[in-house]
Amino acid sequence: MGFLHSSSLFPFLLVFIVSFSWPITSSADIYGDFLHCLSSSSISNLVYTQMNSSYSSILESTIHNSRFITPTSPKPWVIVTPLHVSHVQATIRCSKIHGLQLRTRSGGHDFEGVSYISESESPFVIIDLANLRSVQVDVENEVAWVQSGAIMGEFGGGYGLLFRKYGLAADNVIDAEFIDANGRILNRKSMGEDLFWAIRGGGGGSFGIVLSWKIKLVHVGETVTVFSISKTLEQNATQILHRWQYISYKFPDGMYPSITISTTNTTTQDGRNLTVVVTFSTMFLGRANELVLLMQNIFSELGLTSKDCNEMSFVESILALGLLPNQNLEILLDRNYRVSFLVATPSFKTKSDYVKKPIPEIGFQGIWSQLLEPEARGATFNFVVKWTNSRNLQSLSHIGRGIYTK
Template identity: 55%
Template sequence: MKSLQFSASPFVFLMIFSLSSAIHANEEFLHCLSSLHPQDSSSITSLIHTPNNSSYSSVLDSTIRNFRFATPTTPKPLVIVTPSSVSHIQSTIHCTRKHGLQIRTRSGGHDFEGSSYVAQVPFVLIDMVNLRSIDIDVENKVAWVQSGAILGELYYKLSQEADTLTFPAGLCPTVGIGGYMSGGGYGLLFRKYGLATDNVIDAQLVDAKGRLLDRTSMGEDLFWAIRGGGGGSFGIVVAWKIQLVPIPKTVTLYTVNKILEQNATKVVHQWQSIAHKLPIEFYSGITFAPINIDGDGVTKKTVVASFHASFLGTIDELLPIMQESFPELGLVREDCTEMSWLQSILYMGLLPNDTLNILLDRTHQNPLLSPSFKSKSDYVLEPIPEAAFEGVWERLLEEEAHSASISLIAYGGIMDQIPSSATPYPHRGGILYKIVYSVGWPAEDNARSEWYVNWTRRLYSYMGPFVSKSPRRAYINYRDVDIGVNDENGKTSYEWGIKYFMENFDKLAQVKTMIDPDNFFRHEQSIPILPPSSKMEL
């Protein structure tokens, strides 16, 4: 791959804004926004939230999913705009550009590093909460979904209008469609139908010039880039046209827990060579976590390996496959439960399954995530030696890992068949599984956040010899600023980009330069523009 040096339009001047300058820019921005909607001034006012409004804090905090970025010292937006139409987005872009501000765009608030609602420079937050319509065409098995919708709202609407169809997306119902799609998006069906963005067939985007573009008018290169190139780089995607897929009447789930003293290490080691070869109807994973067990009046700390799977079919269909492919797990009928597809989403997301209305609760805190957390990711191309897991267990038993977990998600299936260049998401063929490392802590312990964060860094360093190399890969939707950022002068090191996108990073930079040559849409890990000497035709 050709190595490029990137530069971007400087934004260091924003860093030296004085408080009075920021306030002045804020006032000018608000005047600009109101002047563009003279016939709609009362409506516009209700969509604008400043620190002087009682609504400001509630709107800002409503979808912050990582309380690391909800502290008193966390930089806050000068203004929050909650547009209810495309024209409101276009006006906000125009006024932020005119008055030298930046934009952050938030759909669900699950950005692991807070990049969708935090910036170190004066900025305006566009919160897409009012743009969340979902229109389903059952006959043609497609739907238009606005970026402010959450996965739970999409699943709920499908259950009401098309219960034999679904969309291959994730488990957490409060994840916003906009951010989820922008990074690729995997879920229980990705081994059968690919990523969420593999099933996007059109989109509507507002670019830096305020133009509303669809697939035809934006062109295939930009359409390619927004389906996995990460959010906040190319414009604001207002809506996505998605292909719906069929689901069977019955889905079977199983969970088998094994602690270290039950030969968990050996079974984990065997799973590595088996899970990616299972039929495409399987979603297979393992989660490691520290637990306390009682025995002989003594409490002991150990590690549990939770083997879990979702299978598109019945128990009677699943058991023979597992008994032949993975007898070491010891799976029996009593470990399995049959349910509907939607029930499986609730069950695996640890949600109450007595009401579907939980899917509509945009403020529900995901029980799989601690209030404050740090996560990192890896991809594994060949089995990790059994002895290497001993070092993992040692680290999970350390004090700061009391709320830590490590998840392994098996690949294979159709992911081996889709070319790595089909979308910006390159992690396709040859991958055994993905790893997600997470450590959490209560929000009141944020003063010690570095203590926890450093634990993930030590674990990540330990795992280096056993995972992908040159580059060591990472998943853009599990954003991790440790692997590199754009510096304050807008310059970009090449390394973080190729970890997320590999060979696709070059093309992403070319598309970025074409659609946003002034680098208006930018953040710490946004796609950079090429320097003039490197610009080339796509």
């Protein structure tokens, strides 16, 4: 038996925004009154203001895009780190009374900053659910209650290596503990099916705060197989990638194929010192000999052999495909790991779109010309096959996904 894991180091997105618009008088008065309201709720030791020495470290603990860590970035008046549902209710109540916006942050898989910045100049408060991260597994019934602050090493994610076979985490959520804008605690029955559908990604994010999810567990074998093969333009990467588009949807559901396109320094025949590299990566729910035979029958152009394959546990494949093959599994429990890696890099913007028709070779050549421009260094372009039985992606079928990061 296994858990749904994400291909990144962070769990499925659990960001919900509760916004209240009320007349605002003096900011200083509101600030003081809000803190007094929280102190009367016996959670003062869980409240961090900008004067607190731990404020910055807590704020930046799960910020993975350095463009949101600038002196001009909007900062919350207060960060609350609840330990109990009553602390969340108290923060909602006090924010509503004093007209403050709320931003709710859980696992931290948020590249656009919506869980910790405000698009307006209105004062806001962050509820950081990092302390609410317990996982209670019911092996007999094959379910688990997972608090929203849990991260990869504690449970997993919802948009990951298993979704072609089992769908998204949203497809496997069977109940939730939810607090609405009035502070009421609701479950699936009491909230109704419309709201239950909406909090799983079907609508906007202003419904309330999810404290925990009841997840249906899925079965994963003891051994999976992973490979990663890179081809440059000089090794017919364009032709192989073009062909991949026409056969990748035929791969079995137990296979997660993906492609990453980047650039690397090299010396080519025409004197260029930069070339495009296309990396074909796959996680397969099975043994290496099965995967090699499958690829030889479906995609022989890649030239996969048993030497290219590595058998491992499923959780180890998370590290391998997350480009952390030499790290200890304990790294998955480190909520701050990606921060130390990304803060040192330039800020980035991620854009997703869906390719409904195969890209012709001339189209790829146009992409290559852009990637080879000096100002595009560090850019990546990703494809992931989206042939899935997910009810939430049923209209997307087997179309591809492109991400351009610059």
